[in-house]
Amino acid sequence: MNRRIVITALGIAQILSWGCSYYLPAVLARPIAADTGWPFTWVVAGLSAGLLCSGLASAFTGSLIQRNGGRPVLVAGAILLASGLVVMGLAPNLPVYFLAWMLMGVGMSASLYDAGFGTLGRLYGKDARGAITSLTLFGGFASTVCWPLSAFLVEHFGWRATCFTYAGIQLVISLPAFLMLVPAAPGIAGSGIAGPPPPGDGSSVHRPTFVLLACITALAAMIASMLSVHLLTVLQLRGIDLAVAVGLGTLIGPSQVGARVVEMVIGKYHHPLWTMLASVLLLAAGTGLLLTGWPVTALALILYGAGNGVHTIARGALPLVLFDPYRYASIMGRLAVPSLIMQAVAPAVGALLLDHGGSSTMLGVLFAAALTALLLVLCLARVRSRVGVSQ
Structure with missing residues (x-):
């Protein structure tokens, strides 16, 4: 698979993943609080809960990318983000709202920069630096693209419909991009490339x-x-x-x-x-x-x-x-x-x-x-x- 195609697919997915998770409360928090009566502080705290879950899951996510390559992990991340967004859009109370963020937090660990970097490192090894830099250029436009989109959706359809729309975007854009445009990592069946050495072969961390x-x-x-x-x-x-x-x-x-x-x-x-x-x-x-x-x-x-x-x-x-x-x-x-x-x-x-x-x-x-x-x-x-x- 052409490297530019892979980076572009991952980059577009980064914009959408950041926009529907980390940058979401900047636009949706006040409409959610106004519509539901939930305290604004608790609405914003949902993101903190998601980041905490992302942090707790990230080591496991990294080990999965190491063993199986990035494609299956990124696919799981898109599905988890979509699932969390659907739960958020249906949330009748704060506990369910926080459950949505916890699902999204695990999805964030499998779809944001660290998962993207890990995927590129698994694909290109020590030559991944340029690809990593290019990926961050895409990610830098997440708020530029998604804040106006979120504001438009909230104004015309409400915050719950906005969540459902972003869930659909994950399933219609990000998920197919990962399945069709991100290749199997070296060492995965069908890649034709020898896998990494076993853990004991000089790979200890200083x-x-x-x-x-x-x-x-x-x-x-x-x-x-x-x-x-x-x-x-x-x-x-x-x-x-x-x-x-x-x-x-x-x-x-x-x-x-x-x-x-x-x-x-x-x-x-x-x-x-x-x-x-x-x-x-x-x-x-x-x-x-x-x-x-x-x-x-x-x-x-x-x-x-x-x-x-x-x-x-x-x-x-x-x-x-x-x-x-x-x-x-x-x-x-x-x-x-x-x-x-x-x-x-x-x-x-x-x-x-x-x-x-x-x-x-x-x-x-x-x-x-x-x-x-x-x-x-x-x-x-x-x-x-x-x-x-x-x-």
Whole structure:
């Protein structure tokens, strides 16, 4: 199967999967609360429950991709997302609503970036870096495509019909794309390619490297999750009008995609560790400048968006060179566990920080997290130089 066709199929599915799961509450939460009378906080908390389930399932999902290839896992992810959306559309009460998010959370572990990266790593091994970068370019347009679509569907048909529509999209678009356009992985019957070596053949994971990388990605996930939920509130608390705050927030998406395009062009000339270093430097610069306030807020958000965009690539590309590429899918699943759990709890932690310390306290914590991640990247470089892995 042509690599461009595979990446395009996975990329379109990424847009739809992110749009009908992670980005769904941004548009549907208030209509759901208004229609049902459920507390808005609990409606939004459904996503946290989904992310928590995704984190708990991701290691198992990664091991399945490692053993069987990505296609069956992606198929299961599309079916789980569709099932969760149908349950959500039918939900008569909050417990059923949370059950829907739990189903979708398991589906997210089998359909979002980590599953996509694992699939590409299983297909292309150490040569998957370019494919991973291309996949993130597609994913960067998820909110751009799906927020307007969700808003249109909610306005004209209601939130329940919106859930049913996205369920249909998963079954009509994503599911056939996985079945027809994602090839069997090496080692799967009919692929004609020899499989990976058995687990004992030199494929052990260097534990200090794994722990450092897991901590770096978890800290970056905390920063992204907390700001994605609380950014507009933070800007308003710092004296910026809502309309201006919304306009400033729109700088993040193009910055993410722009930074990924730059990395796609120059990435082949440097080690992915430099990509990770650049990402945490940009995150630190962005959160630090946010602390200083207006008029550098726009620059701060551009730097933060660029850092967040590049980090997604580094998170997928760096394990390819730090660990045995034959075990990439399994390692990605394990690395995702702390990041997804952090994503789940970060919004609640951010709310507590805002309530008890204000915007400066929350931003100070995020800046400290970014500096810690920067220090850990430097430690990672030192550890890898000691074990003989260098640029």
